[in-house]
Amino acid sequence: MKQVGRLALVWVCLLMIALPNPVMAGNGDESVDLTQLKKLHEMGNVLPAGEVASWKTKTKTGMIPGTWYVGDKPSNLDASKHPIVFVQGLGSSALTWIENSGNMYEKAKAQGYETAFVQLYDAAGDQFANNQWKNGEMLAKQIKEISQYYHKKVNVVAHSKGGIDTQTALIYYDADQYVDNVVTLSSPHHGSNLANLSYSWYAGWLADLIGQQSAGTQSLQTGEMDKFRQMTDTRAEVKNNHIYTLAGKDWGSFGSSLYFGGLYLWSYGSNDGAVNVWSSKLTYGSHLYTGSSLNHYSMVKGDVFPRFESVIDDPIVTGAKQSLLLKGKLLGLYPAPVAKKTSLPVMASSQSNRVDQADEINDPGEQYIHGGKLASGKTVKEEVAVESGVNDVIFHVLSKRKVKVKLTSPSGKVYSNQSSAYKAGKGKEFFDRATVQAYRIAKPEAGNWKVEMTSKKNDAYFMLAAFNGADQAFDVDVDTKGSQQDEIPVDINVLDTEKYDPQTVKVAMKVVDSNGIEQYVNQQRIKKLKMIKKKKHRGQFQGEFRTRKQDGVYNITIEINGKMKNGEPFKRTLVRSVHVGN
Known part of the structure; x- marks a missing residue:
């Protein structure tokens, strides 16, 4: 989802800086290296000229919503293959697919595919991250122009919320006629409980402070997506384009934002640090693969390309022919191009082609959360009750700045940022731009643990305590x-x-x-x-x-x-x- 974007520039700095740097464009910590986009060829913008001019004055990243690009023509171009349109997720931009070596763009081009990339509203900065209706409407126009440019239908590969934006474009804005197949990479088709959390009572203080309560985040609440699924899944148009889905189960390292997300979502089932596996599936889609070593960020890397390449160019077929074709793909009867080096496990033929939440949901409730304001120079104390028999407890504290966090056990043992149990990182996704601090305590003492937070400046905090091994209450x-x-x-x-x-x-x-x-x-x-x-x-x-x-x-x-x-x-x-x- 989020690949660029940091803290918005304060008002004083806005008065000091009048023109963006030609290399680093945007405002403050939402500046990005626009030279990366030189890897692509800008072809146009689907917005009216007046809107484009307006976006040039208010973008926080230097990128303009509505823009679309094409990649270099492959030296080994295979004219029988449909071009691939890459669509990124919440708060992200086209940079998602082209940054770093071995990226998805390089892998697709090496296999002879023509490529295209889009900028949705989110590309202009966090505050502009939009819902599937606005993004879907824009994306439909971009897909139409890309299809007309290449004179053929395209395939779509979409990451995270980009999968929902894509489905909206196909079903509600008539883009289905320009698209063959769709692959969604860890898309929260049924919403994400992290979006729920960012709008919850206690996390709302922090989410509002760091600017993460956008229309895009709100649209991913499970309640919002329940409504969207009820509206969408019964429509005949869902069968016009076949959807293939992938998911992951890795959270990254302890102390990272993905680990925080994974830990919170674990109460709702296996996940990749941002999206639960059950949410990534659709009843009428074909689930290709769930990677135990894939997290939400690695899902967009080039190593994942071989996992779906063999099915992305399938013609639209229905009924028994579709079932036979999919079975053949999953069983390896139709060989897929395989990267020379990949750490991904072999695709399992037993993967279910349905949404089965009963197999994925764990016992909810083994968590305690709290949050609120942090006044400058003041210490806020929280008590967390831990019962006996808990295997370990992980205390997470998120804030805008890196505040001082001290942990004290019931017997008086003090843990600080010098302790081996401590880790720190930066937030992404739903709590992008937050500072993440964590303590992991194995076989914790029973009783009330104290978490003390002190900030030098006005701030806000969100605290999560997760109990591993505790009974569902x-x-x-x-x-x-x-x-x-x-x-x-x-x-x-x-x-x-x-x-x-x-x-x-x-x-x-x-x-x-x-x-x-x-x-x-x-x-x-x-x-x-x-x-x-x-x-x-x-x-x-x-x-x-x-x-x-x-x-x-x-x-x-x-x-x-x-x-x-x-x-x-x-x-x-x-x-x-x-x-x-x-």
């Missing part, structure tokens, strides 16, 4: 079946009343609507919605939140805390995103 059911309900019921069940003391359990719910407005109850704006314990049912709670019959996505943060039967404290948090209405 509760499950949640949100009933949105009534499309025009004014009150949406929420049921929460403590799963093991023999282990957790129901008399001590407290549950609270916090809700943010699609406009970022906190929940209203009894005409008063409050921050917590108390849950009512069901009578005659130990460990069961019931509550509701008001919609005022307004359609949209509601982001729900549910907190549960109490004591075990042995007296040890515990805390859990779960974030859900649901769409209410039509």
Whole structure:
């Protein structure tokens, strides 16, 4: 998804700098090396001239939405092959495919493919990252012009949100007539829980501060994508272009942004650090491969090209012929060009061609999250309850700047950034431009751990504590079946009343609507919605939140805390995103 873009330049610097550097264009830390684009040939822009002129004054990266390029003509051009249009993901640009050696562009060109690249709204900077409707409309125009330029249909290879933008262009903006097949690389077809997190009660402080609450991020909430799938998957047009999907299961190194994302998403199933495997599949698509060594960033590298090359140029066929063709591809009956060197494992013929969440979802709830403001020179203290029997606990703290983070065990042992348990990195994707700091504690002491954060400047933080080996404490059911309900019921069940003391359990719910407005109850704006314990049912709670019959996505943060039967404290948090209405 995000390959370029950092912190926006402060106002003082905007007054000091009038013209961009001819090599490094853009504002502040969103500057990029535009000389990389010299590898390509700019062919035009699908926007009106007036809009292009406007974008030249407001782009943060120097790149202009609507622009499209073609690559060099391959020396071994195979005229029987369809050109490939590469479409990048959230907050990214055409640079995704051409940076570094061994990139996807080089691999495609070496195999005799003509290529094309596009700039969507996201290319101008984080704040311009747009939803699938805006990007899809623009992409449809670009695909049409590219197809007309090459005088033939094209194939599309799309990374992450680019897969959703592509499907929108095909189905809603009539680009299907210019496209043969589509390959999506770790596209969140059913949304990403990281998008939910960035709009949640506690992470919202930080996401807003670092500018990650864009239309693009909002569109990837699972509630938003539930609505999109309901609208899209029953349309006849989904069969006009065959879609092949790939996914990954690697998170990168401990302390990295991908590891943070992977750790959070692990509660929802196997993932590549940004997207769950189950979300990358479509019921009517063909899932080609899930790579145990592929993460969300390595998915766009040239080494992945052989994984889909053998199917990307298939003609559109249906029924038994399609099933036979796909089976032959997966079993290797039709050989695919193979790179001379690749660390990827052999494609498995047992990969499912359907979305099977039951095989991917783990027990949710083994996490505790919190967040808020950090005032300059002040220390914020958080207590995290860890029960006995936990294999390890990982504390993540995200902030805009690198704040001081100190961790103290229940017995008083202090961990600092000099400890071997500590790692730090920079955020990407949904928390791009955030600083990531983490502690991993094996076989932690039971009791309340203290996390202290001190910042020299005003900041915000988001803290995630993940418990490996802890029992699932509760499950949640949100009933949105009534499309025009004014009150949406929420049921929460403590799963093991023999282990957790129901008399001590407290549950609270916090809700943010699609406009970022906190929940209203009894005409008063409050921050917590108390849950009512069901009578005659130990460990069961019931509550509701008001919609005022307004359609949209509601982001729900549910907190549960109490004591075990042995007296040890515990805390859990779960974030859900649901769409209410039509």
